[in-house]
Amino acid sequence: MQAVVLVGGEGTRLRPLTLETPKPMIPVMNMPFLERTLRRLKEAGIEDVILPAGYLPEAITSHFGDGSSLGLRVRYVIEETPLGTAGALKNVADFITGPFFVLNGDVLTSLDLRAMLAAHREKGGLGTLHLIRVDDPSAFGCVVHDPDGRISAFVEKPERDKAPTNEVNAGTYLLEREVLDAIPAGRPVSIERETFPQLIAAGRPLYGYTTDDYWIDLGKPEAYLGAHRNVFDGVMPLGLTPDIDGPGRESVPTTAIRPPVFIGNGCAVDSSAVIGPYTVLGDGCSVGAGAVVADSLLWDRVTVDAGARVDAAIVASRARIGAGARIAHGSVIGHDAVIEPGTHVEENARIVAVD
Structure with a gap:
């Protein structure tokens, strides 16, 4: 069994985080999300992985190499231009030898891949699509099927009161190799809008x-923050220790902790600071006297100076929050950005470092 993880997207909705870091490499509890996906594949017995990469591919290739450190065989196919979901699969066809999983590189889910494989083998179809029920399907692609699960129609982003079902495409597929024969080469192709509907029309x-597994698209800052809260609450199981976890948890003064929190290696936190709840400190972070970091994600080597406050925000690597500064709810601070002392950053702001 093989797997293709689609990692070519630019992650525009997550900017400025993705100006330097490709979306699949954004950290989830201090580990690149793609690494968590690859480890999940390994646990499911899938050891041959193809990565069609396009945006900042060197960040991916340099981190994983040939995959041997994870017990995997990882190969890369670099897209010169974006090819869409199906186009990316066609572009790696020479590496595919049989049935294969397809995973979107920005979906965090607790889906049991072994169970999905068993269901696919039982049905004997050309492909199996993971579906999730949602309250409002209007932002998704609805998938209509009969009681046996055979799909009859795809309805893209219907009006809420006109949606034929609340079951939506959750972005994990298990496909037979012959699906690749239905994809034209040399141009962008959407598997959701073109390939799947054409296969259905052809019978x-x-x-x-x-x-009912956990499932979320990490492609927006609010979803990225929300996913971490879900992990802390155990809704998305990642095996965390309750209240406080992370390799640096014993190095932070207990007076500063408001659980749940995750603390990376080499952090320096003043005893009068407040960390948490629902906060992640990346490796090498520094939080000064009287500073507060709550409901927030700090990537590696972020500095929060004395008296500063960060609320429900995301701060990328090597950024500095000056003394007494305030970072309001929903803000995203880019790599190497410097927030001057006493500055108040408004809600939902996007701050990019200035050369």
């Missing part, structure tokens, strides 16, 4: 596999 059997 080829695709099946839905509906579960």
Whole structure:
């Protein structure tokens, strides 16, 4: 069994975080999200992985190499221009030898891949699509199927009161290799909007596999923050220790902790600071006297000076929050940005470092 993880997107909705870091490499509890995905594949018995990469590929290739450090065989196909979901698959066709999983590189889910494989083998279709029920399907692609799971239609972003179902495409597929024959080469192709509907129209059997697993698209800052809260609360299981976790948890003064928190290696936190709740400190972070970091994600080597406050924000690596500064709810601070002392950054601001 092989897997293709689609990692070519530019992550425009997450900017400025993705100006330097490709979206699949944004950290989730201080580990690149793509690494968590690859480890999950390994746990499911899938050891041959193809990564069609396009945006900042060197950040991915340099981190994972040939995959041997994770017990995997990882190969890369670099896209010169974006090819879409199906186009990316066609572009790696020479590496595919049989049935294969396809995973979107920005979806965090607790889906049991072994169980999905068993369901696929039982149905015997050309492909199996993971589906999730949502309250409001209007922002997604609805998937209509019969009681046996055979898919009959795809309805893209219907009006809420006109949606034929609340089951939506959750971005994990298990496909037979012959699906690749239905994808034209040399141009961008969407598997959701073009390939799957064409297969259905031709009478080829695709099946839905509906579960109640955790699932979220990390592509927006609010979703990225929310996913960490879900992990802290145990809604998305990552095996964390309750209240306080991380390799640096014993180095931070207990007086500063308001659990749950995750503390990276080599952090320096003043005993009068407040860290948490729902806060992640990346490796090498520094938090000064009287500073408060709550409901926030700090990447590696972020400095928060004395008396500063960071609320429900994301701060990328090597940024500095000056003394007495205030970072309001929903703000995203880019790599190497410097917030001058006493500055008040408004809600939902996007701050990019200035050369």
